[in-house]
Amino acid sequence: MGWQSRTRTLQVFDTELSADTVEWCPLPQWSHVLACGTYQLQKGDDKKTAEDSTAPSRIGRLYLFDCNPQPSFIPPLTETQRIDTPAILDLKWCHVPISERPLLGMATASGEIQLYKLMETQQGTCGLEYELSTELGPDRLALSLDWSTGRGESSDVRVVSSDSSGSITALSLGEASLTAVCQWKAHDFEAWISAFSYWDTQIVYSGGDDCKLKGWDLRMGPSSPTFTSKRHTMGVCSIHSNPHREHILATGSYDENVLLWDGRNMKQPLSETAVGGGVWRLKWHPNQEHLLLAACMHNDFHILHCQKAMEGQDAPCPVLASYILHNSLAYGADWSRLPLSSFSPPSPQESPQTSIGLTESGGHLRIHYESPTASFDTSLEDDSGRYIPDQSPLPEKSSIPDPFTSPARDSQSLSCLMATCSFYDHMMHVWRWDWSPEEKQKPSEPAPSS
Template sequence: MGWQSRTRTLQVFDTELSADTVEWCPLPQFSHVLACGTYQLQKGDEKQTAENCPAPNRIGRLYLFECNPQTSFIPPLTETQRRDTPAILDLKWCHVPISERPVLGMATASGEIQLYKLMESQQGTCGLEHELSTGLGPDRLALSLDWSTGRGESSDVRVVSSDSSGSLTALSLGEASLNAVCQWKAHDFEAWIAAFSYWDTQIVYSGGDDCKLKGWDLRMGPSSPTFTSKRHTMGVCSIHSNPHREHILATGSYDENVLLWDGRNMKQPLSETAVGGGVWRLKWHPSEEHLLLAACMHNDFHILHCQKAMEGQDAPCPVLASYILHNSLAYGADWSRLPLSNSTPPSPQEPPQISVGLTESGGHLRIQYESPTASFDTSLEDDSGRYIPDQCSLPEKSSVPDPVTSPARDSQSLSCLMASCSFYDHMMHVWRWDWSPEDKQKPSEPVPSS
């Protein structure tokens, strides 16, 4: 059976400052809430000499949105809050409520891990209130964080963070405090990423600009790693433990490859998939264990199907879909847990949406923005400035083999809501991905690009 894969843009938002991280709240009651973080480097006057030039000022802004994806004629996102902060390098929601409230963790350029609790106003909208802050040490940037709660376990909630000095910090969350349990030098250069094993939260993985992937057992102390892998050939900048399949780990690097691992054997990966861009973030699907979202810096966003690799067949993970409508570095991406109806494409009277496939380099697509600020519709043009209608087929870059199973165990189709952001053009996109059995068509009808 053939499968049809389609992405459609729902909304584009100008974050004004460079956008680098987006996160949907994982708690069911608040799955309509989306956070976006930005990072902007403000350099001093170029006329100043090196001696009297102040240190670069890194500023940020935290956005909060609420989403109603079922509306057809208005953008699904509504901004409910924005607050200026130090530059934000990573955001992660705790997967379980803390004191009955959702909590968002933030890694900042001021070297702090900041926690915010989500509150509801009398008007019914949501807002974030600062709860706790913990400094990681002087003269360092907090680069990433992860919660130990990836499988929904609420006992012994902890945070792990990595920073620009190459260090990792494990922190324990108390009733009114976030305390460093241990901190250690893990990498020779920037430690880009740190992540828990969600199946054994005493295990921490880290990746750094020294091209090394390492494992740590907090029970043994951080004096030496449990393993060191040099399988990546450039800096390791993304790691995510699969919350649905024990031992499965995904890693990404500036070397433009996604590696899948079995944590019981870190000498050799299960698979290696070239994605054509540095892999800044990886996210496993909230419920479908084989689907992996990759933010690939210079080469857009891709959804990988990892079933064969996870079964030990030593095969690259095929790309099921690509979202190519960002014009800058693809940094932040996340799956939403909001349910979507498996609806058909919009009717002709509805605002035009965007349907794209992989294109040849000679047919590069760009977005034409209709409004300079906030939320607006988009149209799609080719390099000659010609509008490409929604139903138009686009040239395919490569064919993707059919997966060996349907996208969902108990259904014949899958629809997902996504958010992604790109850096220098300071844009956040909300889009949907539909994966369904391909409709049988008459021989005279063209087959739409997927």
């Protein structure tokens, strides 16, 4: 049986400041809540004297939305709150309630991990209240964070964070404190990403601009890594442990490849998939263990099917769907846990989204983009603001005969709600992906004989 894949935009929201991270609340009672973080570099005032001029300031804004994706002509998102903050580089909800409330962690350009508690407001909506914060150290940007609760375990809740000094910090959450348990120098340059193994939360992974992927065992102390991999050829900027399959780890890099690993053998990845853009974020599906969402900077957002790779077949992960409607760097991406069974799928007449030829328009513009640590690079965009990729092959879409192995083997289709955001166009998109069996055409009946 073949399967057809369709994407459809539901709403586009202008975040005003550059958007780089989106996160749906993973707790069932609050799965309609969506948070989006922004990052904006403010250039110094030209009128300032040399004594007054300092490094450019980085500001941010935290948005909170309520989502109601039911069939109607009303956009599904309603903005319920915005909070001005230091520039935000990462957001993550704790996967379990803390004191019976959802808790949102935020990595900021001020070098802090800030925690916000989700509360009901007098208007009957939800709002975030500042809870507490911890500084990682002077003269650094907090670049990422991860919670130890990825499999829903609520004992010994911890946070791990990486920063622009190349350090990793493990923190423990108490009743009224977030305390650093240990901090160590892990990478020579920026440590772009840090993540827990959700199956053994004493194991931490990190990736840095030194092109290295490392593992750490908190029980042994951080004096030396449990492994160091140089399999990625550029900076490692995304890591996510699979919460459904033990030992499975996904990593991404500026080298435009997604690698799948078995944590018991970090010498050689299970698979390597070229996705045509630097892989800034990777997210496993909330309940489908083989589906992986990738935010690919210069090459949009892709959904990968990883079953064969996880079974050891040493093959690239086929791309099931691509969302190509952002016009800038694809940074933030997340799956929603909201059920869409009551939300009607696209009509059969609605054509699936197809790729647009990016090099057909004229007037190419050379642009500069700024990384979170103020280093610069160049790339090409067309006159519509779309990135013009190198002449490298795009990932191929493949037909998957049987997408479901567990827990939804008997499902007839899959519908998912997603949120993604892009940087320079400061846009957040909410969209849906429908994956369903292709209807077999019935053989035409012979014309009746006269």
